[in-house]
Amino acid sequence: MRQSQLFTKTRREIPADEESxxxxxxxRAGFVHKEMAGVYTFLPLGLRVLDNIAQVVREEMNxxxxxxxxxxxxxxxxxxxxxxxxxxxxxDDWFKTKLANQTEVGxxxxxxxxxxxxxxxxxxSYKDLPLLIYQIQSKFRNELRAKSGLLRGREFLMKDLYSxxxxxxxxxxxxxxxxxxxxxxxxxxxLGDRTYRTFxxxxxFAKFSDEFQTLTEAGEDTIYLDYDKxxxxxxxxxxxxxxxxxxxxxxxLNEVKAAEVGNIFSLGTKYSKPLGLNFxxxxxxxxxxxxxxxxxGISRLMGVIAECFADDKGLVWPAVVAPFNVHLVRLGDSxxxxxxxxxxxxxxxxxxxxxLYDDRDESAGTKFADADLIGxxxxxxxxxxxxxxxxxxxxxxxxxxxxxxxxxxxxxxLA
RNA sequence: CGGGGUGUGGCGCAGUUGGCUAGCGCGCCGCGUUUGGGACGCGGAGGUCGGAGGUUCGAGUCCUCUCACCCCGACCA
Numbered sequence: 192m193r194q195s196q197l198f199t200k201t202r203r204e205i206p207a208d209e210e211s212x213x214x215x216x217x218x219r220a221g222f223v224h225k226e227m228a229g230v231y232t233f234l235p236l237g238l239r240v241l242d243n244i245a246q247v248v249r250e251e252m253n254x255x256x257x258x259x260x261x262x263x264x265x266x267x268x269x270x271x272x273x274x275x276x277x278x279x280x281x282x283d284d285w286f287k288t289k290l291a292n293q294t295e296v297g298x299x300x301x302x303x304x305x306x307x308x309x310x311x312x313x314x315x316s317y318k319d320l321p322l323l324i325y326q327i328q329s330k331f332r333n334e335l336r337a338k339s340g341l342l343r344g345r346e347f348l349m350k351d352l353y354s355x356x357x358x359x360x361x362x363x364x365x366x367x368x369x370x371x372x373x374x375x376x377x378x379x380x381x382l383g384d385r386t387y388r389t390f391x392x393x394x395x396f397a398k399f400s401d402e403f404q405t406l407t408e409a410g411e412d413t414i415y416l417d418y419d420k421x422x423x424x425x426x427x428x429x430x431x432x433x434x435x436x437x438x439x440x441x442x443x444l445n446e447v448k449a450a451e452v453g454n455i456f457s458l459g460t461k462y463s464k465p466l467g468l469n470f471x472x473x474x475x476x477x478x479x480x481x482x483x484x485x486x487x488g489i490s491r492l493m494g495v496i497a498e499c500f501a502d503d504k505g506l507v508w509p510a511v512v513a514p515f516n517v518h519l520v521r522l523g524d525s526x527x528x529x530x531x532x533x534x535x536x537x538x539x540x541x542x543x544x545x546x547l548y549d550d551r552d553e554s555a556g557t558k559f560a561d562a563d564l565i566g567x568x569x570x571x572x573x574x575x576x577x578x579x580x581x582x583x584x585x586x587x588x589x590x591x592x593x594x595x596x597x598x599x600x601x602x603x604x605l606a
Numbered sequence: 607c608g609g610g611g612u613g614u615g616g617c618g619c620a621g622u623u624g625g626c627u628a629g630c631g632c633g634c635c636g637c638g639u640u641u642g643g644g645a646c647g648c649g650g651a652g653g654u655c656g657g658a659g660g661u662u663c664g665a666g667u668c669c670u671c672u673c674a675c676c677c678c679g680a681c682c683a
């Protein structure tokens with residue numbers, strides 16, 4: 192893409208109404224626009240990052256054999272009444288509204304009810320199970336206070352996977368497979384070495400749930416982490432009793448701030464029972480389906496990645512999520528430079544990975560500062576100077592120095 | 607939802623005890639000079655001062671109500 196045609200622009204100054212580093216940088220660099228508190232529009236660069244994150248998650252879900260669907264945003268009150276979760280006492284962050292005929296509806300904040308109800312129409316026999324079904328879509332939660340930029344919004348993009356098993360043993364297997372897939376996802380996103388499986392409160396059908404917590408000062412959770420065992424305990428269940436049960440010692444644990452990027456739950460029959468999701472087993476007896484749910488905050492991950500990797504010059508995107516692989520920067524506008532840059536742009540565009548071509552008539556300093564702020568993994572400079580040396584100047588966003596490469600070396604490196 | 611703070615061109619800000627055509631920086635437009643780390647000169651455009659009501663000869667400034675945003679706390683099924 193040509194940067195001259197990108198409708199967004201970078202800003203030199205930080206927005207006055209953002210405190211969090213992720214939102215400040217993402218707004219300055221033109222990735223997101225704040226619509227209102229906790230509600231962000233994703234601009235061309237930001238949408239590319241968001242899609243890239245979702246794609247990694249999608250690939251690992253598909254690898255598990257999960258099937259993707261899209262559920263509705265509008266929620267049927269009657270369905271939620273059956274599980275008792277329409278109540279504002281039980282769930283205090285609903286967005287509720289009304290149809291023209293005064294029927295109450297809600298905006299989906301999670302989707303156990305509609306999916307469980309949906310499946311009751313298709314699942315009859317033990318032969319129909321197990322099933323893994325997921326969705327990636329916007330969810331709405333009426334948070335009392337939105338904060339931390341993309342980390343806690345009122346409207347956000349989330350992946351939720353739901354599992355449906357015949358019995359507890361089968362459920363446990365699925366649960367562990369999903370946990371492994373989660374490790375793989377966070378590793379692919381570059382967060383592997385700072386994301387820890389964390390014991391957290393489990394709800395009504397399991398003693399614990401597992402959170403995936405990424406270490407960052409911007410996080411809202413406090414966890415107690417054993418670096419050697421790579422296990423952590425959320426502050427909410429940090430008691431002597433729990434530590435004993437988990438075989439953890441208080442003096443081995445470090446109190447750290449973290450952001451919850453994933454959370455997996457065993458649900459038992461909490462939803463299948465009231466909503467009538469049953470199957471007939473091989474003995475001809477009707478049974479409730481055993482369920483689990485597995486969330487990953489896609490837009491939150493974008494904020495967490497921004498927080499984790501940014502430096503004092505701007506954003507730093509891991510290659511898998513970067514909006515483009517290469518930032519081609521043209522310095523000066525001599526005919527030879529323009530010609531060389533255009534040629535290279537054409538070649539790199541076909542090369543895959545994506546290239547952002549800074550073809551603007553701006554000073555070198557402005558272009559470099561913008562490139563650093565936007566945070567694309569490689570910066571490739573074309574100037575009179577590089578043409579003289581007949582080489583291409585490539586610098587990684589995180590590296591100190593640029594290297595000069597000939598064309599073959601360059602294309603090989605960027606392939 | 608409790609406490610604290612902020613709303614002034616697109617962005618960041620200043621604006622004195624109420625006073626005359628509301629300023630500054632960035633950005634934007636035009637012309638020229640520049641071009642390897644946010645260049646420079648000259649000339650321009652752009653503002654219902656968050657909104658409503660009130661006090662006053664006169665309100666960005668004072669009063670009342672209201673909306674939005676930020677921070678701390680509580681909350682986060």
